[in-house]
Amino acid sequence: xxxxxxxxxxxxxxxxxxxxxxxxxxxxxxxxxxxxxxxxxxxxxxxxxxxxxxxxxxxxxxxxxxxxxxxxxxxxxxxxxxxxxxxxxxxxxxxxxxxxxxxxxxxxxxxxxxxxxxxxxxxxxxxxxxxxxxxxxxxxxxxxxxxxxxxxxxxx
Amino acid sequence: xxxxxxxxxxxxxxxxxxxxxxxxxxxxxxxxxxxxxxxxxxxxxxxxxxxxxxxxxxxxxxxxxxxxxxxxxxxxxxxxxxxxxxxxxxxxxxxxxxxxxxxxxxxxxxxxxxxxxxxxxxxxxxxxxxxxxxxxxxxxxxxxxxxxxxxxxxxxxxxxxxxxxxxxxxxxxxxxxxxxxxxxxxxxxxxxxxxxxxxxxxxxxxxxxxxxxxxxxxxxxxxxxxxxxxxxxxxxxxxxxxxxxxxxxxxxxxxxxxxxxxxxxxxxxxxxxxxxxxxxxxxxxxxxxxxxxxxxxxxxxxxxxxxxxxxxxxxxxxxxxxxxxxxxxxxxxxxxxxxxxxxxxxxxxxxxxxxxxxxxxxxxxxxxxxxxxxxxxxxxxxxxxxxxxxxxxxxxxxxxxxxxxxxxxxxxxxxxxxxxxxxxxxxxxxxxxxxxxxxxxxxxxxxxxxxxxxxxxxxxxxxxxxxxxxxxxxxxxxxxxxxxxxxxxxxxxxxxxxx
Numbered sequence: 001x002x003x004x005x006x007x008x009x010x011x012x013x014x015x016x017x018x019x020x021x022x023x024x025x026x027x028x029x030x031x032x033x034x035x036x037x038x039x040x041x042x043x044x045x046x047x048x049x050x051x052x053x054x055x056x057x058x059x060x061x062x063x064x065x066x067x068x069x070x071x072x073x074x075x076x077x078x079x080x081x082x083x084x085x086x087x088x089x090x091x092x093x094x095x096x097x098x099x100x101x102x103x104x105x106x107x108x109x110x111x112x113x114x115x116x117x118x119x120x121x122x123x124x125x126x127x128x129x130x131x132x133x134x135x136x137x138x139x140x141x142x143x144x145x146x147x148x149x150x151x152x153x154x155x156x
Numbered sequence: 157x158x159x160x161x162x163x164x165x166x167x168x169x170x171x172x173x174x175x176x177x178x179x180x181x182x183x184x185x186x187x188x189x190x191x192x193x194x195x196x197x198x199x200x201x202x203x204x205x206x207x208x209x210x211x212x213x214x215x216x217x218x219x220x221x222x223x224x225x226x227x228x229x230x231x232x233x234x235x236x237x238x239x240x241x242x243x244x245x246x247x248x249x250x251x252x253x254x255x256x257x258x259x260x261x262x263x264x265x266x267x268x269x270x271x272x273x274x275x276x277x278x279x280x281x282x283x284x285x286x287x288x289x290x291x292x293x294x295x296x297x298x299x300x301x302x303x304x305x306x307x308x309x310x311x312x313x314x315x316x317x318x319x320x321x322x323x324x325x326x327x328x329x330x331x332x333x334x335x336x337x338x339x340x341x342x343x344x345x346x347x348x349x350x351x352x353x354x355x356x357x358x359x360x361x362x363x364x365x366x367x368x369x370x371x372x373x374x375x376x377x378x379x380x381x382x383x384x385x386x387x388x389x390x391x392x393x394x395x396x397x398x399x400x401x402x403x404x405x406x407x408x409x410x411x412x413x414x415x416x417x418x419x420x421x422x423x424x425x426x427x428x429x430x431x432x433x434x435x436x437x438x439x440x441x442x443x444x445x446x447x448x449x450x451x452x453x454x455x456x457x458x459x460x461x462x463x464x465x466x467x468x469x470x471x472x473x474x475x476x477x478x479x480x481x482x483x484x485x486x487x488x489x490x491x492x493x494x495x496x497x498x499x500x501x502x503x504x505x506x507x508x509x510x511x512x513x514x515x516x517x518x519x520x521x522x523x524x525x526x527x528x529x530x531x532x533x534x535x536x537x538x539x540x541x542x543x544x545x546x547x548x549x550x551x552x553x554x555x556x557x558x559x560x561x562x563x564x565x566x567x568x569x570x571x572x573x574x575x576x577x578x579x580x581x582x583x584x585x586x587x588x589x590x591x592x593x594x595x596x597x598x599x600x601x602x603x604x605x606x607x608x609x610x611x612x613x614x615x616x617x618x619x620x621x622x623x624x625x626x627x628x629x630x631x632x633x634x635x636x637x638x639x640x641x642x643x644x645x646x647x648x649x650x651x652x653x654x655x
Contacts, residue, residue: 004321007586011327018334025348032608033616036341036348039604043337046330053642054323060646077585080380084581087379088574091553095570098561107557111550118379119546129547137558145210147562 008054015047090114102152107134159289162505166513170521175218175514178211182219183522186226187529190243191234191540195552197227197243198485198594199370203555205363205492206562213496214511218518220492221472224485225277225519228428228465229526232269233537236262236457237390245428245464248436252449252456257390259452267396268454269461270530272410276462277523279414280421280469284476284516291477292502300609301620305630307603310480311596312634313424316641319589323645328583332593335360336600343608355568362491364560365597368573369590370484371556373580375549380581389541396531398454406458409439413462420463421470424482431467432460469519476500476512480599484591487598494598 022040094110101109111130119126141147169175189200201220208216231246236253249269256265298306315325338349339359350356398406413435420431439459440449449456472489474480479501481487493500504512529537560573583590614620622628 003586004324007324007327007588011330021349025346028344028346032343032612034608034611036344036346038611039607040334040337040348043330043333046326046333050323050326050330053326054321057321057323057645080585083380083382084376084578087376088578091574092571094557095567095574098557098570099567103558107554111554114550114553115547117546118549119544122544126547129551133551133554137554141206141558141562145207147206147209147558148565149558149561 004054004058008051008058011047011051011054015044015051018047019044087114098152099150100152102154103149104134104138104154105152107137159505162509162513163285163517165510166515166517169214169510169514170218170518175215175518176521178215178219179222179518179522180525182222183226183229183526184222184529186223186228187230187526187537188540189223190227190230190232190246191537192543192548195374196370196485197224198366198488199374199552200227201485201488201492202363202366203371203552203559205495206559208492209562213493213498214514216496217489217492217511217515218522220489221515221519222522224489225465225468225522226526228277228468229270229273229530230537231464232273232457232461233266233530233534234541236265236269237392237538238541243428245432245467246461247429248432248460249457251436252451252453254390255450255452256454256457261452262390262392263396264398264402264454265457266392266534267398267531268402268406268458270396270527270534271398272406272413272458272462273465273530274523274527275410276414276417276464276466277469277526278520280418280466281516281519281523283418284469284473287473288477288512288516289505291473292505295478295502298502298626299624300606300613302624302626302630304603304606304610305621305627305634306478306480307599307606309630309634309637310424310474310482311592311599312637313426314482314595315589315592316637317426317430318591320587321645322641324586324588325592328588328590328592329596332365332596333600333603335365335593335597337604342601342605353568355564355566355572359601360572360597361563361569362488362594362598363495363563364569364573365576366488366491366594367556367559368576369580369583369594371552372573372577373584373590375552375556376577376581377584378545378549389538392535392538396534402454405454408442409435409455409459410462412438412442413459414466416459417463417466418470421467422473422482424474424480426467427471427483428464428467431463431470435459435463472516476504476516477502479504479602481595484594487591487595491598 019041022037022044025036027035027037090113094106097106108130111133112127115126115130116123138149141149185200186197189195189197200223204220204223227243228245231241231243232249235241235246235250236257239250239254241247241250253265256262311329315329316322319325338356340347340357347357416435416438417431420426420434436456436459439455440446443449443455471482471486474482475486475490479499481490490500498504498508498511556573557570560569563569580590610620622631
């Protein structure tokens with residue numbers, strides 16, 4: 001319940017920001033009777049309506065669900081967020097290494113890192129799959145499909 | 157007569173060897189995606205786009221559509237063998253399919269799934285072939301105001317029917333529409349919401365959003381939950397055959413499932429999942445022994461599995477004839493059409509009859525291929541259930557990276573994709589449906605264009621949206637859906653505290 005009200009409040013705040021950004025778009029005199037602002041302003045109003053609707057839904061639903069989140073649930077959510085943040089950080093590192101290291105090296109390392117954590121105790125299988133998959137994809141895209149991928153340190 | 161010749165010509169296109177090959181790749185990959193829980197057809201189609209740059213538009217669309225309807229077949233395998241639906245549309249199959257498997261009738265459950273899917277899918281293609289031309293003829297008179305109202309109705313349907321809260325669905329739609337406004341305004345040339353980032357001046361490519369929220373978001377959710385849903389796999393042995401009694405019991409559910417699936421599939425927002433739920437309810441209420449449902453009734457597998465396939469084909473009707481998709485998956489297909497410079501809608505049948513009839517007729521062939529893949533070759537797909545998810549999900553992330561990097565070779569777009577992945581994860585946690593947002597991203601610029609064109613024609617008067625009978629009818633329909641949705645949620649809200 002509290003969560004849905006927070007979503008409604010965030011949506012309302014976002015609608016204010018969106019309208020503010022819309023009003024900063026310069027309008028030129030031309031044959032277009034509407035201009036670049038009107039449609040986004042309608043969307044801004046739509047955000048506000050959806051926020052109000054969500055708030056009304058929480059009012060209709062009553063407060064029977066409040067306080068149901070126990071400590072175990074909180075602990076699970078925290079652990080899930082830790083996993084998501086860690087995987088995202090690893091992905092950011094991968095994206096940053098993609099051009100300088102090249103697709104082959106960076107993808108092999110990325111796959112090896114993640115599979116070592118999520119598919120534990122199978123290092124050899126993980127390593128072989130990581131390297132072979134990266135080589136296979138690199139060959140498929142650069143040689144067969146003619147889609148360029150960064151060569152990087154290995155330079156091919 | 158012309159239309160008939162075009163339909164026949166479509167067969168000559170879909171039966172060309174290279175198109176048969178792409179149909180096969182599509183339906184094969186669709187079955188694989190259907191079997192693997194955690195990766196849906198929308199993500200798979202989006203991931204496949206970079207592989208399609210070199211193909212003709214017809215071949216690429218044939219392959220992508222194959223993934224879409226092929227996934228409905230594969231979803232049944234996991235529902236029956238591990239009680240975990242590969243796709244949301246196979247949820248109902250798990251109820252009785254898994255119970256049949258526990259009683260040693262896994263082969264029968266999978267056989268009726270395959271046959272039901274084949275019959276439902278083929279019936280729906282025939283219906284699509286019959287109804288497509290009359291619908292497009294009616295839609296040819298649509299101008300910008302009618303198109304704007306049509307898109308409004310489609311989006312209202314989608315956010316009203318998807319997920320548990322229509323308000324969250326509407327919020328999701330608004331976010332999608334707002335994303336579509338980023339970039340250069342085509343009419344005035346003004347740059348909107350790029351915040352000084354050059355890469356945003358061209359707008360946000362729909363592939364980045366789709367790959368982000370579906371592929372990256374789904375993988376992040378699965379990794380965060382440490383793949384909790386995987387259970388024991390029931391061994392599939394014996395023949396994939398039905399007894400005479402089982403055929404007799406399945407005949408009517410399959411016939412009803414085909415009809416229900418097609419009709420529900422045509423409605424925007426309803427789709428395969430709702431079709432399978434409706435079919436299950438109808439079968440249970442029509443059954444001589446309703447107490448058997450939930451304990452392994454074959455009618456509970458035959459009806460929903462037929463309906464979800466018929467619905468996936470049925471949802472191609474509004475996409476192809478009106479250019480308005482009714483779900484996240486068909487929105488991705490629309491995006492692919494646009495990427496190849498083809499705008500679905502009534503003119504598609506006039507300007508590109510080869511593409512559209514080549515695509516529709518490939519679905520007949522695809523369904524035959526799927527029947528063969530899902531009966532004698534099903535044992536191959538069952539092996540996929542043993543692939544370690546801890547290895548599979550990181551591979552999906554690499555495929556997503558290739559897909560996004562291949563668009564413009566920009567690192568920024570990779571970070572943007574990750575941001576959408578995180579948004580997808582947050583939406584799942586907060587129970588906000590993703591399909592309305594993706595639909596709005598794909599339709600957003602068309603919707604604004606229709607709105608602006610209509611306003612230019614009328615000299616800035618909103619009354620143009622109520623000038624023709626079509627747009628008035630669509631406006632009434634839109635208001636009716638909204639009133640019904642508000643009424644339904646308020647009733648549900650009042651009942652909730654008492655339960």
